[in-house]
Amino acid sequence: MSATYILVAGDARIGNLVATAVGTSITAVVVGDRGVAEAVAASGVEKVVWLGDPGATPLEAFAGQVAALTAAARPDLVLAPSRPADLVLAGAVAARLSAPVYTMASAVRVADGAVEIDRSVFGGIARETLRIHGPVVVIGDGGEVGTDGGAPIEEVTGAPATTISVIETLPPEHAPVDLSKARRIVSTGRGLKDQGDLSITARLGEALDAELACSRPLAEGVGWFRRDRYVGVTGQKVTPDLYVAVGISGQLQHVVGARGARVIVVINSDEKCPYFGEADYCVVGDLYELVPALTAALTEAN
Amino acid sequence: MRIAVAYKWAPNPQDALVGSDGSVDWRHAKAGVSEYDPVAIALGRSLADASGAELVGLSVGGPDVASPMAKKSALARGLDRAVVVADASLQGLGATETALLLAALVEKIGDVDVVLTGDSSIDEGSRMVPTVLAGALGWPALTDVRSVSGTAGDLSVERNHRGGSQVLRLTGPAVLAAAVDAVVPGVPGVRDILAAGKKPVEEVALTALVRRELGSSVERVRIAGPEVRDRKRRMIEGSDAAVAAHEIVAALRADGVI
Numbered sequence: 051m052s053a054t055y056i057l058v059a060g061d062a063r064i065g066n067l068v069a070t071a072v073g074t075s076i077t078a079v080v081v082g083d084r085g086v087a088e089a090v091a092a093s094g095v096e097k098v099v100w101l102g103d104p105g106a107t108p109l110e111a112f113a114g115q116v117a118a119l120t121a122a123a124r125p126d127l128v129l130a131p132s133r134p135a136d137l138v139l140a141g142a143v144a145a146r147l148s149a150p151v152y153t154m155a156s157a158v159r160v161a162d163g164a165v166e167i168d169r170s171v172f173g174g175i176a177r178e179t180l181r182i183h184g185p186v187v188v189i190g191d192g193g194e195v196g197t198d199g200g201a202p203i204e205e206v207t208g209a210p211a212t213t214i215s216v217i218e219t220l221p222p223e224h225a226p227v228d229l230s231k232a233r234r235i236v237s238t239g240r241g242l243k244d245q246g247d248l249s250i251t252a253r254l255g256e257a258l259d260a261e262l263a264c265s266r267p268l269a270e271g272v273g274w275f276r277r278d279r280y281v282g283v284t285g286q287k288v289t290p291d292l293y294v295a296v297g298i299s300g301q302l303q304h305v306v307g308a309r310g311a312r313v314i315v316v317i318n319s320d321e322k323c324p325y326f327g328e329a330d331y332c333v334v335g336d337l338y339e340l341v342p343a344l345t346a347a348l349t350e351a352n
Numbered sequence: 353m354r355i356a357v358a359y360k361w362a363p364n365p366q367d368a369l370v371g372s373d374g375s376v377d378w379r380h381a382k383a384g385v386s387e388y389d390p391v392a393i394a395l396g397r398s399l400a401d402a403s404g405a406e407l408v409g410l411s412v413g414g415p416d417v418a419s420p421m422a423k424k425s426a427l428a429r430g431l432d433r434a435v436v437v438a439d440a441s442l443q444g445l446g447a448t449e450t451a452l453l454l455a456a457l458v459e460k461i462g463d464v465d466v467v468l469t470g471d472s473s474i475d476e477g478s479r480m481v482p483t484v485l486a487g488a489l490g491w492p493a494l495t496d497v498r499s500v501s502g503t504a505g506d507l508s509v510e511r512n513h514r515g516g517s518q519v520l521r522l523t524g525p526a527v528l529a530a531a532v533d534a535v536v537p538g539v540p541g542v543r544d545i546l547a548a549g550k551k552p553v554e555e556v557a558l559t560a561l562v563r564r565e566l567g568s569s570v571e572r573v574r575i576a577g578p579e580v581r582d583r584k585r586r587m588i589e590g591s592d593a594a595v596a597a598h599e600i601v602a603a604l605r606a607d608g609v610i
Binding site: 108110111113114117134137138140141142143144145146147148149150151152153154156166170171172173174175176177178179180181182183184185186187189211212213214215216217218219220221222223224225226234258269270273277278283284291292301302303309312313314315317321326327328329330331332333334335336339340342343344346347348351 | 365366368370374375376446447448449451452455471472474475476477478479480482483484485486487488490492493494495496508513514515516517518519520521522523524525526532533564565566567568569570571572573574575576577578579580581583584585586587588589590591593594596597598600601603604605607609610
């Protein structure tokens with residue numbers, strides 16, 4: 051049977067990865083406190099290797115040891131969730147195994163001594179299927195915490211890098227937003243002229259009971275939104291029932307992040323805007339008139 | 353202290369033409385210093401100025417990487433010099449191979465205390481090069497880095513952490529990937545570009561590196577165009593906003609999304 055190693059850094063949400071590796075012998079290597087190791091052990095894996103309580107040590111400091119023990123087991127497939135500390139573990143493992151590493155995978159199949167991966171490439175402009183002989187590291191969406199069985203936990207003594215230590219940790223100033231679960235989203239782009247004008251999309255959001263989001267320039271450029279509200283290939287990937295894009299031209303970078311939406315409404319003054327090519331309703335006109343009118347029509351309809 | 357910044361010379365996929373069969377034609381996509389790499393260079397410049405360190409740019413890739421245009425674009429952003437490996441066989445390299453080569457380059461130039469990188473590249477966008485690079489060097493990696501200060505052997509690093517932030521102390525070498533918005537890099541001026549022409553660039557032959565090969569064979573068995581849902585693409589004329597608004601509400605109601 052093929053062997054899969056799943057790397058976990060401080061967060062037990064690996065349900066999707068376990069589902070990906072079903073049919074193989076799954077070992078999870080866990081860096082984090084005992085609670086994480088126990089939750090992973092109840093996720094449908096066969097065995098947990100736990101590096102012990104990290105205390106105040108940053109989880110990334112265990113990457114070398116995770117790499118050494120994973121490489122020694124010579125797994126066919128290594129999976130890791132797409133979260134910051136997990137990527138550091140995955141990078142160390144890929145380096146140790148000289149294994150190729152792939153992100154944006156939509157499907158992984160293990161068969162006949164090879165691993166096949168379907169993935170989108172170059173930010174989602176195309177797709178490819180790869181067949182890999184030899185070890186491979188795949189980064190995927192961790193999903194939720196699994197609930198299946200109670201695998202044994204083997205504790206190994208942690209030997210983290212000693213050159214890195216935490217001086218201070220500051221909690222979030224705001225509760226983080228998870229747009230991936232939003233049912234409706236109103237997203238704003240550069241078509242809006244002034245930060246004060248955000249009130250019109252905010253009112254539309256209220257009328258629709260929708261979360262507010264934005265395209266990248268509004269978060270990383272002008273800073274009108276916090277980064278966790280930006281939808282795009284390097285931002286949030288969303289799958290709402292309804293996605294209303296206001297003043298967003300449809301740069302691929304953005305469009306990819308909302309392709310999973312059931313219905314897409316695009317409001318734009320340019321009838322040639324690329325986003326119309328991937329919208330259900332292409333509303334051509336002045337957003338300063340259309341958005342308040344739509345808000346009024348929705349309020350009236352309620 | 354010697355600070356290295358790994359940068360990529362890459363085209364924007366937005367400008368590539370994709371055939372319905374998934375073939376990608378890059379001919380019309382102009383390459384540049386990959387979008388987030390100027391952030392890493394700017395962080396490196398500040399750290400180098402404050403600590404008296406040298407700031408060296410490192411890049412590996414196809415022959416373009418050594419073109420006068422690529423060299424000048426990178427150097428104009430504030431590097432003191434650059435060391436590049438340009439070889440036709442390196443075009444379109446994956447994350448692991450790129451990182452293993454960069455590690456070999458870091459080891460070749462020697463005495464590097466910190467390697468900075470951007471968050472991700474504009475074309476591949478895997479975010480894995482800094483972490484594999486750190487693994488290959490046996491150094492720790494930190495991502496989403498907002499600021500770096502101090503000197504070799506005693507660096508203070510602030511990074512984004514679980515929606516908040518964290519300050520860490522580094523007493524040895526490390527790879528640091530900059531947060532996308534750690535700083536807003538300036539656009540190089542004429543003076544920067546002229547100065548860049550006089551800065552040294554060393555081309556290292558691929559054969560001069562102690563290179564680790566990939567331990568697996570990779571075969572591309574299929575390519576396809578993007579997975580795009582079939583959308584209605586119904587045009588709604590918006591010159592009368594109230595009429596358009598009612599049409600949208602009726603349509604969304606019929607779709608069962610409001």
